[in-house]
Amino acid sequence: QVQLVESGGGLVQAGESLRLSCAASGRTFNSYAMGWFRQAPGKEREFVGAISGRSTSTYYAESVKGRFTISRDNAKNTVYLHLNSLKPEDTAVYYCAARDYTGTLLYTRGLDYTYWGQGTQVTVSS
Numbered sequence: 001q002v003q004l005v006e007s008g009g010g011l012v013q014a015g016e017s018l019r020l021s022c023a024a025s026g027r028t029f030n031s032y033a034m035g036w037f038r039q040a041p042g043k044e045r046e047f048v049g050a051i052s053g054r055s056t057s058t059y060y061a062e063s064v065k066g067r068f069t070i071s072r073d074n075a076k077n078t079v080y081l082h083l084n085s086l087k088p089e090d091t092a093v094y095y096c097a098a099r100d101y102t103g104t105l106l107y108t109r110g111l112d113y114t115y116w117g118q119g120t121q122v123t124v125s126s
Contacts, residue, residue: 001026001115002024002025002026002029002032002098002115003024003025003026003115004022004023004024004025004096004097004098004115004116004117005022005023005024005117005118006020006021006022006094006095006096006117006118006119006120007020007021007022007023007120008020008021008120009093009094009120009121009122009123010121010122010123011123011124011125012086012122012123012124012125013086013124013125013126014086014087014088014124014125014126015085015086016086016124017082017083017084017085017086018082018083018086018122019080019081019082019083020036020080020081020082020083020094020096020120020122021078021079021080022034022036022078022079022080022081022096022117023076023077023078024077024078024079024098025077026077029072029074029077030053030054030074030102031053031100031101031102032053032098032099032100032101032115033050033051033052033053033098033099033101033102033103033105033106033107034050034051034053034070034072034079034096034097034098034099035047035048035049035050035051035096035097035098035099035106035107035108035112035113036048036049036050036070036079036081036094036095036096036097037094037095037096037097037110038090038092038093038094038095038122039092039093039095039119040089040091040092040093043092045095045110046061046063047061047108047109047110048060048061048064048068048081048094049061049064049068049070049081050070050106050107050108051070051071051072051079051106052103052104052105052106053074053101053102053103054074054102055071055072055074056104057104057105057106058070058106059106059108061108063089064083064090067083067084067085067086068081068082068083068084069081069082069084070082079096081094081096083122086122086124087124088124088125088126089124090122090124091122091123091124092121092122093119093120093121093122094119094120094121094122095116095117095118095119096116096117097110097113097114097115097116097117098113098114098115098116099112099113099114099115100114
C-alpha cells in the first residue's frame with residue numbers, strides 16, 4: 001500500500017509556472033505507475049498526465065500538452081507535475097494517483113488507479 005501527499009499548489013497569475021510534488025510512502029515507488037488528475041469547481045475530474053514506473057513513458061491530455069510536464073525521482077519517492085504557461089482554466093484541485101504496475105502502459109482513467117492523494121489547489125488569476 002502507498003500513501004500519497006501532494007504539495008506545491010498556490011495562487012499565480014496567468015502565464016506563470018508552478019511545480020507540484022507528490023510524495024509517496026513505501027520502498028517500491030518505481031513499481032507504481034503514476035497519474036495526475038484535476039477537478040475544477042462544478043466539473044468532473046479530468047486526466048492531466050501519466051508517467052510509467054521507470055519514467056520511460058509519459059502521456060498528456062491535449063489541454064495541457066506542451067505546457068505541463070511530468071517527471072519522477074524514484075530515489076526520492078516523488079513525482080512532479082511542472083505547470084508552465086498557466087491559464088485561468090487550469091484552476092482546479094490537482095490530485096496524484098498511483099497504480100501498482102511496472103509496465104510501460106499508461107492509464108488515463110481515474111478508475112484505473114488505486115491510491116490517491118488529498119489534492120492541492122491551483123488557482124490562476126487572469
